[in-house]
Amino acid sequence: MRKLSLIAGLVLAVLVVVGLLLYTNLSRPRTTLVPIANDFIPAGTIIERAQFRGVEMANVDGDTLAAWVLASDFNTVVGRRLNSDVRAGFPVARAQVDVNAPGASEARLSQALSGEGSYYLPIAATPDEVGNFIQPGDRVDLVIHLGVLDLATVARSETAPAPTRVATTQTLSVPISKLVAQNLEVIRVERDTAAKTTSSQSSASASAARPGDVRRIYLRVDRDQLETLTFALAYGKHTFVIRGANNAAQPIPTDAVTWSDFARWLAAERAARPTAPQPTRQP
Numbered sequence: 001m002r003k004l005s006l007i008a009g010l011v012l013a014v015l016v017v018v019g020l021l022l023y024t025n026l027s028r029p030r031t032t033l034v035p036i037a038n039d040f041i042p043a044g045t046i047i048e049r050a051q052f053r054g055v056e057m058a059n060v061d062g063d064t065l066a067a068w069v070l071a072s073d074f075n076t077v078v079g080r081r082l083n084s085d086v087r088a089g090f091p092v093a094r095a096q097v098d099v100n101a102p103g104a105s106e107a108r109l110s111q112a113l114s115g116e117g118s119y120y121l122p123i124a125a126t127p128d129e130v131g132n133f134i135q136p137g138d139r140v141d142l143v144i145h146l147g148v149l150d151l152a153t154v155a156r157s158e159t160a161p162a163p164t165r166v167a168t169t170q171t172l173s174v175p176i177s178k179l180v181a182q183n184l185e186v187i188r189v190e191r192d193t194a195a196k197t198t199s200s201q202s203s204a205s206a207s208a209a210r211p212g213d214v215r216r217i218y219l220r221v222d223r224d225q226l227e228t229l230t231f232a233l234a235y236g237k238h239t240f241v242i243r244g245a246n247n248a249a250q251p252i253p254t255d256a257v258t259w260s261d262f263a264r265w266l267a268a269e270r271a272a273r274p275t276a277p278q279p280t281r282q283p
Contacts, residue, residue, distance in 0.1 A: 003039040031056040033071035034091050041086040046137050047077050047097065067093055071106040081136040081187065115134055119226050120187055120218045123233065127213050130240045134214065142181040146234040150173070174258045180232050181225055182251035183243065 035052040045051075054071050069077050069092045077097045084096050090159035130140070185248075221229060232238070 003030050009120055012248055030060075031058045032060060032065060033057075034060075034068060034075050035071055037086045037088055037090055037092070039088045040243075043082050043084050045082050049078060049080060052092075066266060067095070069094055069097065079135050079137055083188075090106055107134050119221050119223065121221050121226060122216050123229075123238075125214050125217045127238065130214055130217060130242065133243065134186060134189055134217065135185055138186045139243040139247075140184050140186060140217075140219070141179060142184065142232075143177055143239045143240065143241060144180045144236045145177045146175065146236040174260065176256050176258045178232075179254045179257040180228055181221075182224055183249075184225070185220040187220050189214060189219075190216040190218070210247065232266065250267070 033054045034057050036055045038051055038053055041051055052074070077092065080097045082092075086092055086096065188227050191214055193212050219229075
């Protein structure tokens with residue numbers, strides 16, 4: 001009997017300890033680490049880690065947390081551009097950096113431009129052309145390909161007597177590729193809405209989900225570039241070239257490449273190719 005009482009007392013003590021632990025966990029405030037702006041950050045600013053500090057917030061409801069950028073996924077917004085102001089001491093809403101959210105409206109894009117000569121040019125793009133990981137703040141060059149370009153050349157007959165020399169014009173229709181714009185800043189990337197993750201997926205895999213496919217990019221241009229690009233885009237195909245983050249090379253004039261240039265390059269490559277040794281015949 002005494003033995004049973006001892007066992008019952010031990011079981012009761014264990015239950016009391018477990019109950020106290022559960023009560024402590026349930027009564028302890030639920031905290032979440034949230035990035036907070038150190039100072040006022042205006043619209044159009046590229047997000048950097050140094051602009052924020054982490055603050056533990058307790059008992060914030062789930063809907064509010066879902067609307068904020070949290071410390072756990074802050075890396076996904078670093079390098080992106082804000083489309084509205086963030087006040088000092090406030091968190092960043094996902095709608096302020098997520099181009100798929102309703103808050104990232106077209107009207108706010110003008111806030112990312114400064115200067116009287118600044119314009120933006122929307123250009124349709126696909127993941128095959130620019131990749132799915134291009135972000136605002138990246139810079140691109142644009143190459144235009146024209147299937148046929150009429151080049152007029154003037155030649156004089158030098159063999160004929162001077163009084164009878166005449167100028168003749170010859171028009172050559174050739175394909176051409178030309179670098180028409182360099183170092184253009186991407187100020188916004190428009191995407192399809194990313195596929196929603198299922199409840200069976202972990203939060204880690206959900207935060208690492210790939211973004212929606214690129215549909216359109218918005219480039220900062222000046223007035224001269226605006227005219228050149230709209231003309232070239234209307235009459236030719238184009239290729240985007242993504243610049244490296246440290247590529248600060250200034251735009252310089254370039255020579256276009258035509259079929260004749262390619263043919264000369266091909267001929268030079270073939271002429272420079274070493275001749276393979278011929279097999280020797282066995283007697």
